[in-house]
Amino acid sequence: MAANDRCLFCRIISGEIPAKKVFEDDVAIAFNDINPQAPTHVLVIPRTHISTLDDLDEDEANVIGMTIVRATQIARNLQLNSDGYRLVVNHGEAAGQTVFHIHFHLLGGRNFGWPPG
Numbered sequence: 001m002a003a004n005d006r007c008l009f010c011r012i013i014s015g016e017i018p019a020k021k022v023f024e025d026d027v028a029i030a031f032n033d034i035n036p037q038a039p040t041h042v043l044v045i046p047r048t049h050i051s052t053l054d055d056l057d058e059d060e061a062n063v064i065g066m067t068i069v070r071a072t073q074i075a076r077n078l079q080l081n082s083d084g085y086r087l088v089v090n091h092g093e094a095a096g097q098t099v100f101h102i103h104f105h106l107l108g109g110r111n112f113g114w115p116p117g
Helices: 008-014 058-077
Strands: 021-024 028-032 040-046 085-088 104-108
Touching: 008 028, 008 040, 021 040, 021 058, 028 058, 040 058, 058 085, 058 104
Parallel strands: none
Antiparallel strands: 021 028, 028 040, 040 104, 085 104
């Protein structure tokens, strides 16, 4: 899908809004969350604007799959893989999605309970 000029994450991708980037390539961009919920809290987003999980179809499978691969690479780069990390996607307002551009929360640096939330 094309970029959405009202979408906060599309505006970060375009460089219109600054972010503390930890990774960037042609598939995804990752930056520190401005309201971290763990010592390491990075948002990993595809460059392709997809609003929610409900908007996914098979055409986006590669984009989402490669975004998850990028998240695992970032976790290794940040040395989160040895102690473990959590990769979360929220869908819809009731689940805590506040920016409607699919994104993954990469969280690490502390122990996490189960069930979440």
